[in-house]
Amino acid sequence: MQGNSKSRILFIALSVFGLILILFFGMRVLRAFKKFDRQHPPPFAGELQTDVEAIEEWMTIPFISHNYGVPPDVLFDALGIEPKDKDNFKKSLEQLNEEYFPDADGYVLTTVKATILAHQPPPTPILPQNTP
Amino acid sequence: MSDYFLTQVLNYGAPLFALTLFLGAVGLPVGASLMVIAVGAFSQQGYFDWVMMAAVGLLGALLGDSLSFGMGHYGKDWVRAHLSSSPAWSNALAQFNNRAWAAVFFTRFLITALAIPTNLIAGGSGYPFRRFMLYDLLGEATWILLYGGLGYLFGSQWEVVNEFMSNFGGLLLGVVVLIFGVRQAVVRQTKK
Numbered sequence: 001m002q003g004n005s006k007s008r009i010l011f012i013a014l015s016v017f018g019l020i021l022i023l024f025f026g027m028r029v030l031r032a033f034k035k036f037d038r039q040h041p042p043p044f045a046g047e048l049q050t051d052v053e054a055i056e057e058w059m060t061i062p063f064i065s066h067n068y069g070v071p072p073d074v075l076f077d078a079l080g081i082e083p084k085d086k087d088n089f090k091k092s093l094e095q096l097n098e099e100y101f102p103d104a105d106g107y108v109l110t111t112v113k114a115t116i117l118a119h120q121p122p123p124t125p126i127l128p129q130n131t132p
Numbered sequence: 133m134s135d136y137f138l139t140q141v142l143n144y145g146a147p148l149f150a151l152t153l154f155l156g157a158v159g160l161p162v163g164a165s166l167m168v169i170a171v172g173a174f175s176q177q178g179y180f181d182w183v184m185m186a187a188v189g190l191l192g193a194l195l196g197d198s199l200s201f202g203m204g205h206y207g208k209d210w211v212r213a214h215l216s217s218s219p220a221w222s223n224a225l226a227q228f229n230n231r232a233w234a235a236v237f238f239t240r241f242l243i244t245a246l247a248i249p250t251n252l253i254a255g256g257s258g259y260p261f262r263r264f265m266l267y268d269l270l271g272e273a274t275w276i277l278l279y280g281g282l283g284y285l286f287g288s289q290w291e292v293v294n295e296f297m298s299n300f301g302g303l304l305l306g307v308v309v310l311i312f313g314v315r316q317a318v319v320r321q322t323k324k
Contacts, residue, residue, distance in 0.1 A: 007219070007316075007320060008317055008320040008321065011312075011313045011314075011316040011317040011320065012313065012317050013313075014309060014312065014313035014316075015309075015310050015313030015314050015317060016313075017309060017313070018306050018307070018308070018309030018310030018311075018312075018313055019306070019310055020306070021302060021303070021305060021306025021309060021310075022303060022306035022307060022310060023306075024302070024306075025299045025300070025301075025302035025303035025305075025306055026303050026306075028295075028299035028302070029296060029299045029300050029303055032292060032295040032296035032299055033296060035292045035295070036289065036292055036296075049177070049288060051288065054288045057135070058135035058136075058138045058139045059139070059142070060139060060142050060143065062142075063142045063174075063179065066177070066178070066179055067177050067179075090143045091139075092135070092139040094135075095139075
């Protein structure tokens with residue numbers, strides 16, 4: 001009888017825990033859902049990425065180069081790093097920063113973003129349909 | 133840790149992706165779901181061939197699940213010796229045996245936090261390996277197609293997709309825990 005009552009308390013505690021999980025993750029699901037509205041629409045397959053804010057420190061130069069259509073040599077030149085040296089193609093921006101610019105936190109990320117902005121093709125102007 | 137694996141997946145492609153899903157399936161916190169969504173997005177950007185990545189990733193996940201099933205299977209004597217008298221363990225076994233296929237299938241992609249315990253229980257309860265593999269294959273394929281597909285669809289917004297999916301999984305886990313707790317409490321109340 002006492003065992004039954006003990007396990008009942010245990011299952012009530014479990015239910016309360018379930019409720020806490022629902023509230024906690026429910027709020028986070030809503031917050032994530034709202035973020036979809038605030039983001040720029042993703043580029044269509046085959047289109048180049050243009051939003052430099054999407055560049056992150058775990059990315060490699062060849063990956064960024066592929067997505068933004070800027071040759072890797074241009075990015076390495078801007079950083080003043082030899083591409084072939086020490087297998088730099090395989091290093092993340094964070095690793096490159098730690099190795100070459102240990103005293104300038106975030107330098108590689110900022111330089112890569114600025115270089116991409118400077119080398120991106122200008123957007124094609126959209127002309128009105130009924131232009132005389 | 134996920135950032136490190138993301139960089140390595142960019143460098144080494146399919147083999148590293150398969151290894152990550154293998155490690156995730158044996159219980160290491162490598163961010164396997166995040167990786168599936170990310171690889172879907174990278175495929176949309178033309179960096180990977182999604183068919184190849186999906187096939188190799190599925191293989192890695194299945195191998196990892198087989199290993200954790202095996203750990204449960206070969207550790208069952210130890211479990212019996214230490215837990216056979218525990219009502220919680222008997223209850224977990226009874227719940228698993230009731231709907232084993234659903235437990236294996238849905239924990240692959242909906243309530244992923246319970247995937248490893250499910251594999252261990254399946255292995256330890258003597259559940260047939262072939263049947264486990266069948267539902268495992270269906271569940272993991274759904275996981276890769278669903279999560280990878282969302283990554284593909286949302287492209288550069290894949291991190292928001294990951295945030296949404298991982299919290300949605302937590303929400304469902306809460307629903308399962310609540311339903312289980314309420315049901316068991318009511319059963320005990322009625323028995324009284």
